[in-house]
Amino acid sequence: MTSRNVSCFPEARKVAIFGGTHGNEMSGVMLVNMWKKNGAEIQRNGMVTKPFITNPRAVEKCTRYIDTDLNRAFTPENLSGPWDEGLPYEVQRAKEINQMFGPKGSPDAYDVIFDLHNTTSNMGSTLILESSTDHFNLQMVHYIKKSIAPASCAVLLNEHPHLKYSTSRSVAKHPIGLEVGPQPQGVLRSNIFESMRDILKHALDFIELFNTGVEFPPCAVDVFKVIERVDYPRDANGNITAMVHPHLQDCDWEPLNPGDPMFQTFDGRAVPYQGSSPVYPTFINEAAYYEKQQAFVITRREMLAATAIRKSI
Amino acid sequence: MTSRNVSCFPEARKVAIFGGTHGNEMSGVMLVNMWKKNGAEIQRNGMVTKPFITNPRAVEKCTRYIDTDLNRAFTPENLSGPWDEGLPYEVQRAKEINQMFGPKGSPDAYDVIFDLHNTTSNMGSTLILESSTDHFNLQMVHYIKKSIAPASCAVLLNEHPHLKYSTSRSVAKHPIGLEVGPQPQGVLRSNIFESMRDILKHALDFIELFNTGVEFPPCAVDVFKVIERVDYPRDANGNITAMVHPHLQDCDWEPLNPGDPMFQTFDGRAVPYQGSSPVYPTFINEAAYYEKQQAFVITRREMLAATAIRKSI
Ligand SMILES: [Zn+2]
Ligand SMILES: [Zn+2]
Numbered sequence: 356m357t358s359r360n361v362s363c364f365p366e367a368r369k370v371a372i373f374g375g376t377h378g379n380e381m382s383g384v385m386l387v388n389m390w391k392k393n394g395a396e397i398q399r400n401g402m403v404t405k406p407f408i409t410n411p412r413a414v415e416k417c418t419r420y421i422d423t424d425l426n427r428a429f430t431p432e433n434l435s436g437p438w439d440e441g442l443p444y445e446v447q448r449a450k451e452i453n454q455m456f457g458p459k460g461s462p463d464a465y466d467v468i469f470d471l472h473n474t475t476s477n478m479g480s481t482l483i484l485e486s487s488t489d490h491f492n493l494q495m496v497h498y499i500k501k502s503i504a505p506a507s508c509a510v511l512l513n514e515h516p517h518l519k520y521s522t523s524r525s526v527a528k529h530p531i532g533l534e535v536g537p538q539p540q541g542v543l544r545s546n547i548f549e550s551m552r553d554i555l556k557h558a559l560d561f562i563e564l565f566n567t568g569v570e571f572p573p574c575a576v577d578v579f580k581v582i583e584r585v586d587y588p589r590d591a592n593g594n595i596t597a598m599v600h601p602h603l604q605d606c607d608w609e610p611l612n613p614g615d616p617m618f619q620t621f622d623g624r625a626v627p628y629q630g631s632s633p634v635y636p637t638f639i640n641e642a643a644y645y646e647k648q649q650a651f652v653i654t655r656r657e658m659l660a661a662t663a664i665r666k667s668i
Numbered sequence: 669m670t671s672r673n674v675s676c677f678p679e680a681r682k683v684a685i686f687g688g689t690h691g692n693e694m695s696g697v698m699l700v701n702m703w704k705k706n707g708a709e710i711q712r713n714g715m716v717t718k719p720f721i722t723n724p725r726a727v728e729k730c731t732r733y734i735d736t737d738l739n740r741a742f743t744p745e746n747l748s749g750p751w752d753e754g755l756p757y758e759v760q761r762a763k764e765i766n767q768m769f770g771p772k773g774s775p776d777a778y779d780v781i782f783d784l785h786n787t788t789s790n791m792g793s794t795l796i797l798e799s800s801t802d803h804f805n806l807q808m809v810h811y812i813k814k815s816i817a818p819a820s821c822a823v824l825l826n827e828h829p830h831l832k833y834s835t836s837r838s839v840a841k842h843p844i845g846l847e848v849g850p851q852p853q854g855v856l857r858s859n860i861f862e863s864m865r866d867i868l869k870h871a872l873d874f875i876e877l878f879n880t881g882v883e884f885p886p887c888a889v890d891v892f893k894v895i896e897r898v899d900y901p902r903d904a905n906g907n908i909t910a911m912v913h914p915h916l917q918d919c920d921w922e923p924l925n926p927g928d929p930m931f932q933t934f935d936g937r938a939v940p941y942q943g944s945s946p947v948y949p950t951f952i953n954e955a956a957y958y959e960k961q962q963a964f965v966i967t968r969r970e971m972l973a974a975t976a977i978r979k980s981i
Contacts, residue, residue, distance in 0.1 A: 540854065
């Protein structure tokens with residue numbers, strides 16, 4: 356069978372759905388809280404699907420985080436360092452989550468963690484992968500994209516050596532982020548909520564099918580690969596001196612060509628993109644990224660090949 | 669001259685522009701900070717126009733407020749009570765602002781205060797009045813509406829005995845709110861920023877014309893009058909059990925008729941509006957109003973008559 360180049364994975368029996376990794380991203384918070392009360396729609400045969408609020412104190416205050424960004428806190432140093440009551444809340448929380456759903460990198464870790472996020476950017480539904488060689492996840496996103504058509508769903512690949520970060524979901528063997536927007540922080544929009552819910556349904560269906568022994572044939576997945584972070588123009592004091600240009604605002608996933616305007620200064624001057632070839636910006640004007648010195652990220656489009664997969668016997 | 673029913677007001681020489689009354693409403697914050705550096709575009713003959721950040725600590729943290737909503741803090745009790753270091757930050761701040769720009773209700777108070785706000789609701793540009801009988805302000809909003817056409821600008825009148833609140837701008841003789849959306853909290857959108865800037869320009873032009881002695885003839889102003897606040901459906905614990913219905917979301921200022929869906933429960937049921945006549949909802953799904961138990965406000969449309977005005981001699 357390996358001659359046909361089929362990747363084999365154990366059944367995925369332990370699945371978690373994280374909401375509230377950022378406490379003001381309401382779709383994930385509300386879905387997870389709903390499923391904690393009644394999980395019928397996320398139950399599948401032979402699987403345990405655990406809905407879980409990762410940052411309850413941030414959810415309570417409807418803020419992104421209390422002390423530090425939880426979705427950057429799952430570093431080896433944080434996870435392996437000694438416990439201390441004086442640690443930032445989210446570092447304590449990362450250690451607890453790692454015990455419950457990991458340990459990260461161990462055989463005991465959860466098979467799949469979906470982490471539900473919202474963005475203020477006009478990204479639509481986006482699945483976020485951390486590896487171009489996790490064929491289980493590639494097959495899953497391929498399945499989801501097919502299942503939700505004619506609705507669409509972009510795939511963002513972030514395995515950039517410097518721009519990749521230590522996510523909550525990275526505790527799992529197969530981490531997958533689901534980012535849906537545009538939705539303001541602290542707001543619940545029914546269209547965004549229902550899109551997220553629908554994608555989760557298909558994702559769980561995929562895992563159930565996989566567990567029953569279905570073999571998924573090789574496929575290709577269209578992804579947007581993170582290449583570079585672009586900051587706002589700033590003055591000597593670090594204050595921004597320009598806004599995302601109206602021609603770029605809300606144009607996530609559309610090509611930005613050399614010479615196209617990126618920013619508009621407060622005195623009305625356009626700042627053009629000066630790269631040498633077209634790129635695909637995304638996370639354009641995300642509220643949470645002003646403090647991270649990021650106006651948007653630049654991606655390039657790539658086709659990734661996924662091998663056939665089935666469960667190991 | 670009074671036989672022609674002309675209302676006379678003193679020249680408006682002291683004008684302030686407030687930004688950051690809510691620290692995460694970025695258009696006002698950025699405009700005011702820009703004008704503090706270079707105020708050329710807000711200067712007019714014979715007037716002092718002071719750009720001012722009302723809640724600098726909230727701006728610093730990019731949050732709505734620190735201890736309590738500044739835009740509800742200008743109550744007689746707060747303004748007249750004794751100073752105490754233990755008072756909530758915004759109450760201290762209200763007392764300071766009242767000293768600088770008021771005292772509220774006194775002859776020394778600023779003539780006009782514009783208070784710049786953003787909303788996550790799809791309200792477009794909205795001027796907010798606190799009185800139906802302030803003919804100076806009615807003439808100003810009439811002038812602005814004419815000047816920005818074909819762009820449009822709604823006028824919201826909040827003089828409801830229970831729903832009116834004690835705003836920062838209420839310190840002035842002629843308080844006027846400018847609310848522009850949709851813009852997520854913590855985000856600066858160029859279109860919203862420029863709309864706000866343009867309205868301010870025309871507002872200042874109006875005051876300058878008035879001060880030079882121009883008489884403004886009687887006019888009628890189309891306003892939306894606040895009638896009622898509508899909360900989300902909630903369970904016994906106070907948690908919301910429904911979202912704004914997709915047919916209502918983003919439909920600020922459009923008629924809501926008896927039987928039209930208002931909410932969609934998490935299990936997919938529509939909750940209809942049960943009033944007896946059409947109303948005009950606004951502030952639909954504003955992020956900051958979840959904690960205020962408000963999904964939207966209901967308004968009724970009215971024509972207000974403004975008398976002619978000119979400056980007193
Ligand atoms: Zn997030
Ligand atoms: Zn506001």
